[in-house]
Amino acid sequence: MKLKTVVERLSMMGGNRRNERSRSAPNSEICDLALEIEGLAPNNAHTLLKALKHGLSTETAEWDRYIAAETLSTAIYPKYKFSEYGRLFLEDREFISYYEHIMDPGNWHSFDRKYTLRELLRLVEHLDGDMAECGAYKGASAYLMCKAAESTPSLVHLFDSFEGLADPLPVDGSYWQRGSLTTPESALHATLEGLSNYRTYKGWIPDRFGEIADRQMRFVHIDVDLYEATLSSLNFFYPNLVPGGIFLLDDYGFSSCPGAKQAADEFFAAKPEQIAMLPTGQAIIVKQ
Ligand SMILES: C[S@@+](CC[C@H](N)C(=O)[O-])C[C@H]1O[C@@H](n2cnc3c(N)ncnc32)[C@H](O)[C@@H]1O
Numbered sequence: 001m002k003l004k005t006v007v008e009r010l011s012m013m014g015g016n017r018r019n020e021r022s023r024s025a026p027n028s029e030i031c032d033l034a035l036e037i038e039g040l041a042p043n044n045a046h047t048l049l050k051a052l053k054h055g056l057s058t059e060t061a062e063w064d065r066y067i068a069a070e071t072l073s074t075a076i077y078p079k080y081k082f083s084e085y086g087r088l089f090l091e092d093r094e095f096i097s098y099y100e101h102i103m104d105p106g107n108w109h110s111f112d113r114k115y116t117l118r119e120l121l122r123l124v125e126h127l128d129g130d131m132a133e134c135g136a137y138k139g140a141s142a143y144l145m146c147k148a149a150e151s152t153p154s155l156v157h158l159f160d161s162f163e164g165l166a167d168p169l170p171v172d173g174s175y176w177q178r179g180s181l182t183t184p185e186s187a188l189h190a191t192l193e194g195l196s197n198y199r200t201y202k203g204w205i206p207d208r209f210g211e212i213a214d215r216q217m218r219f220v221h222i223d224v225d226l227y228e229a230t231l232s233s234l235n236f237f238y239p240n241l242v243p244g245g246i247f248l249l250d251d252y253g254f255s256s257c258p259g260a261k262q263a264a265d266e267f268f269a270a271k272p273e274q275i276a277m278l279p280t281g282q283a284i285i286v287k288q
Contacts, residue, residue: 089115102140102191110140112280113250117141120246120284121148121219129218129242132157134205134233138183139191141221141250146195156198157212158188159205159233166204171227172259181225206232217241223250227259234267241287249275252283 063085070082089095095118099111121144124131131149136142136158145156164182168174185202192198201208205224209232220237224230234247241247249264251257252275264283268275277283 124218127218129216130154131219133221135223136160139188159201175256205229209236218245227263230260230263245287247285249283253277253281
């Protein structure tokens with residue numbers, strides 16, 4: 001089937017399912033279409049999506065657009081599973097504004113993870129203790145942590161080499177290289193402009209952890225991608241995390257970070273806490 005025809009047929013699909021939720025497979029017309037465009041070369045996907053965007057009129061019901069997107073996604077990349085229509089977090093204008101302001105334009109890849117972080121921070125509001133982040137980079141998650149701690153006496157401690165990653169080990173696979181994700185410390189301060197409840201610790205993890213050895217923590221975000229730094233972070237912060245406090249591991253469920261997962265699995269194997277892997281790729285551990 002020609003691309004133009006695919007676009008025309010998708011554009012013509014009516015709004016009869018507008019108020020339904022996607023409990024079942026898309027209607028048969030869309031299924032037929034998906035079959036017909038199966039086999040589309042991945043490098044044609046971009047062209048198809050562009051054409052589709054222009055082919056769907058602005059009046060096309062949002063539900064139909066959603067189903068069209070699901071159909072294309074399923075045809076082009078079946079491994080990806082479209083989630084339910086109508087999730088409210090996708091309508092959170094304030095959060096979308098924060099994200100657009102703080103991240104590179106067009107990069108929505110960590111939208112769900114940042115949202116999860118923001119929500120989990122609510123669960124430690126009632127606890128005493130500071131917060132820490134291992135791997136602060138340009139401060140997108142540090143910003144959410146600082147905002148969550150803003151009305152409390154607690155501090156947010158931010159650890160980063162600002163020289164990117166250290167040497168990966170064999171357990172880390174081949175995705176990362178030494179120096180990946182290098183960013184200047186000034187980028188972090190620029191993101192956190194106007195906030196004063198944080199401290200930065202430039203250096204290789206765990207060299208500067210000792211400077212906060214006397215502080216109790218209620219929330220620790222670990223986002224360093226590799227085995228050694230993940231393990232050192234867990235080793236240091238576990239005894240200082242208060243009961244009910246949360247570890248959020250940003251990298252646990254990603255094929256690009258096998259070492260980060262192994263470090264956490266090894267560390268918690270002999271601990272009473274369980275690791276819960278989230279569909280976002282993060283993992284959460286609540287201290288007992
Ligand atoms: C994925 S980025 C963190 C992203 C950040 N949490 C955010 O939300 O934007 C990983 C960061 O970890 C830092 N990092 C990785 N390994 C480190 C180590 N061994 N010591 C210090 N910093 C490290 C890198 O410099 C990088 O800035």
